[in-house]
Amino acid sequence: MEKVSQKLKSKNLKVTTQRIAIYKFLLETNTHPTAEIIYNNLKEFYPTMSIATVYKTLTIFKNANLIQELSLNDSSFHYDAKTEFHSHLVCTCCNSVFDYNYSYIPNIKKDIFDKTEFSIEYTQLYFYGICKNCKKH
Numbered sequence: 001m002e003k004v005s006q007k008l009k010s011k012n013l014k015v016t017t018q019r020i021a022i023y024k025f026l027l028e029t030n031t032h033p034t035a036e037i038i039y040n041n042l043k044e045f046y047p048t049m050s051i052a053t054v055y056k057t058l059t060i061f062k063n064a065n066l067i068q069e070l071s072l073n074d075s076s077f078h079y080d081a082k083t084e085f086h087s088h089l090v091c092t093c094c095n096s097v098f099d100y101n102y103s104y105i106p107n108i109k110k111d112i113f114d115k116t117e118f119s120i121e122y123t124q125l126y127f128y129g130i131c132k133n134c135k136k137h
């Protein structure tokens with residue numbers, strides 16, 4: 001809890017119980033939840049929390065580079081507390097999202113810069129397909 005509030009302070013963000021709860025929830029999951037899922041998991045413990053607060057807080061976190069916002073092939077954004085670059089494997093059958101560290105990416109960025117002088121600030125890489133669990137069914 002202490003660490004989480006320090007992280008918020010280090011980004012010059014006001015520390016509130018609800019903000020801590022939302023950030024902590026994201027830190028403790030690797031399921032890349034939507035705002036609705038975060039809200040549904042937390043509302044029981046924070047009865048005064050509204051879905052609007054969750055949306056607003058996620059936008060503030062995203063703008064502070066505390067979290068990543070993922071735009072997948074569905075209607076809602078998904079959120080990830082891991083901000084260092086990694087790619088996402090998205091199952092088109094069960095909508096699960098898995099992290100994957102693709103080691104070639106730093107080389108690709110360097111290659112692009114060397115050839116075009118284009119500096120990449122932001123990358124999102126998605127691979128769509130069928131996950132192991134869905135193949136079993």
Ligand SMILES: [Zn+2]
Pocket residue numbers: 091092093094095096130131132133134
């Ligand atoms: Zn699946």
Ligand SMILES: [Zn+2]
Pocket residue numbers: 032080082086087088098099
């Ligand atoms: Zn991720």
